Amino acid sequence: MADVPFRVEPGAPVPVVCILKDAHLYPVHLDRVSLRVRYPSGRVRELKFRVDEDISQPLWYRVFRFDPEELGDLKVETFFYGLRxxxxxxxxxxxxRTASHRPFWVLASPHPLPKMKGWHYGDAHFHSSYTRxxxxxxxxxxxxxxxxxxxxxxxFAVTDHSYDLDDRIDSYxxxxxxxxxxREFLSEVEGLxxxxxxxxxxxxxxxxxxNIHLL
Structure with a gap:
């Protein structure tokens, strides 16, 4: 599966996060990932990223990037090609199966987020791959x-589920x-x-x- 942010700052590339999950159970060969970007002007751009990799781990990811080239709302579609x-x-x-598979929309913003002196934007509730x-x-x-x-x-703050963080590494x-x-989670956070x-x-x-959840 793929995902993109809903906006990017002026001058920032658009990161496209591509994830393959449970490939240790369903190994695949990923040949390439292609992006189709439709711009506000109506122009369509095709980008191809060669991968050519046998994937057999529980969680694999790669981040592909592209220059927006135009400001405004961009329509992004991601295509995975490979062998199973x-x-x-x-x-x-x-x-x-239950998802719509609809294209993503990302705003290539002409303006940075408004800030006052000492102001820092963040996200206080986020689930990482340690929620599994x-x-x-x-x-x-x-x-x-x-x-x-x-x-x-x-x-940003990582707020993974407590019932996931006490699991074995190899089994949820x-x-x-x-x-x-x-412990692995804390070690990775410290290294960022x-x-x-x-x-x-x-x-x-x-x-x-x-059942209630507390942050």
Whole structure:
């Protein structure tokens, strides 16, 4: 699947995050990724990025970038070309059955985010790839840092689910009291060249027996 930010700062390239999940169960050969960009003027631009890689890890990602060339709302479509079990496949934007597969829209803004002295934009609620279970998963931190910079953010907080952060590294169905995933998460955050706040979204039961999430 692919994703793009909803806007980019003036002069920033548009990052396109491409993710393959569960390739250790369903290995593929990814030949290339193509982008189709439609500009406000009506011009259409095609870009091709060669990958030529056998992918068999639980979570693989790559960030492709392009210069907006025009300001305004850009319509972006992503196409994955490769082989699965020796047969060619094509995925447009994502292969999630319940998704619309619609194109992405990104604003190549002519203006930077308005700021006062000492003002720092950030995102206080974000799920990374350390949230990984039957229901949802997030993007790798390295990709998110690049997207945050393009958006014009100065920081973000990672608030992955507490019931994911206590899992085993190799299985989200089993917990590990030594918290290896939590420790790996903290180590990766400390190694980033961008201000990232390490947190968690705590799942707990209310007095009415409902599952609630606390930040």
């Amino acid at each position: 079990r020796g047969r060619p496949f094509l995925v447009r934007n994502d292969n999630i 279970d039957q229901a949802e998963f997030g993007a790798p931190l390295g990709a998110v840092v690049e997207v945050a910079k393009a958006l014009g953010l100065s920081w 169905l089993e917990s590990d009291p030594d918290l290896p995933r939590w 060249d961008f201000p990232v706040l390490a947190g968690e979204e705590v799942s707990c039961g209310s007095t009415k027996g409902h």
